Amino acid sequence: MKVAIITGAVGGIGFATVEKFDKEGYAIVAMDIVPSDVGNERLAGINDFVYVSGNLASADDRQALVDAAINTYGRIDVLVNVAGVAPRVRADILEMSEESYDFVMDINLKGTFFLTQLIANQMVKQYKNEGIKGYIANVSSCSAYTSSTNRGEYCMSKAGATMMTKLFADRLAEYGITVNEICPGIIATGMTEKVKEKYDNLIAGGLVPLGRWGLPEDCANAIYTLCSGMLGYTTGQSIIVDGGMHIQRL
Numbered sequence: 001m002k003v004a005i006i007t008g009a010v011g012g013i014g015f016a017t018v019e020k021f022d023k024e025g026y027a028i029v030a031m032d033i034v035p036s037d038v039g040n041e042r043l044a045g046i047n048d049f050v051y052v053s054g055n056l057a058s059a060d061d062r063q064a065l066v067d068a069a070i071n072t073y074g075r076i077d078v079l080v081n082v083a084g085v086a087p088r089v090r091a092d093i094l095e096m097s098e099e100s101y102d103f104v105m106d107i108n109l110k111g112t113f114f115l116t117q118l119i120a121n122q123m124v125k126q127y128k129n130e131g132i133k134g135y136i137a138n139v140s141s142c143s144a145y146t147s148s149t150n151r152g153e154y155c156m157s158k159a160g161a162t163m164m165t166k167l168f169a170d171r172l173a174e175y176g177i178t179v180n181e182i183c184p185g186i187i188a189t190g191m192t193e194k195v196k197e198k199y200d201n202l203i204a205g206g207l208v209p210l211g212r213w214g215l216p217e218d219c220a221n222a223i224y225t226l227c228s229g230m231l232g233y234t235t236g237q238s239i240i241v242d243g244g245m246h247i248q249r250l
């Protein structure tokens with residue numbers, strides 16, 4: 001049985017991704033910062049899973065996640081890096097605190113990078129010993145290339161994630177491992193709940209050509225496609241999942 005590690009598995013995009021890989025017959029190693037009872041309850045309908053409660057920003061917790069995957073299933077086929085945070089307070093970049101910068105960067109970029117490094121080494125070992133081709137998919141954002149001056153730390157973390165995708169794609173290509181990312185636009189999840197009215201108005205005003213919010217499932221389907229082998233000659237690529245919002249229009 002193939003095994004997928006999915007971080008941020010309790011959240012909107014993460015849980016939709018768990019459901020998609022479950023439907024496709026994968027065993028799931030799900031990680032999120034919420035406590036074990038909450039995580040296990042959320043995943044109760046999933047066929048074959050282990051839930052690991054941990055903080056992506058902690059080296060010990062990242063190691064515990066990889067250990068849980070190997071101890072439970074003995075292999076890792078797919079890593080999907082979904083976990084991420086917005087700043088707790090949206091502050092103008094002329095006012096942003098170092099604390100907020102560190103909070104966002106430690107999770108979105110540093111934590112994601114070092115988890116990927118750990119799992120990449122495991123995938124290289126599996127490729128050399130058993131010929132298993134790994135797949136890695138990252139969740140970056142339209143914020144990787146779109147300025148929001150009241151959450152600059154988030155934009156910088158996602159721009160960094162896009163370079164991370166390219167770096168690992170380059171480094172791991174010789175082992176048959178593909179590394180790609182999606183850049184979601186405006187997706188209806190817990191992260192956007194607080195700014196729902198603002199985005200409702202922008203979408204009603206025509207910001208998104210397809211005329212609706214993105215759904216977590218829109219992201220999960222793109223992520224699964226990147227990890228399914230169907231796009232086996234594609235690596236280091238960003239797929240924009242934004243209803244056409246990136247199209248410059250006159």
Ligand SMILES: NC(=O)c1ccc[n+]([C@@H]2O[C@H](COP(=O)([O-])OP(=O)(O)OC[C@H]3O[C@@H](n4cnc5c(N)ncnc54)[C@H](O)[C@@H]3O)[C@@H](O)[C@H]2O)c1
Pocket residue numbers: 007008009010011012013014031032033034054055056057082083084085086107139140141142143183184185186187188189190191192
């Ligand atoms: N919702 C959007 O519009 C949108 C747009 C572009 C990109 N994204 C990205 O999509 C990803 C998923 O976000 P979402 O929209 O599903 O939001 P969400 O808040 O529903 O999910 C994020 C999940 O990450 C978990 N998490 C937070 N900090 C963590 C940590 N330190 N360690 C482990 N897990 C942690 C949360 O508990 C939560 O379950 C994020 O990386 C986000 O930046 C979201």
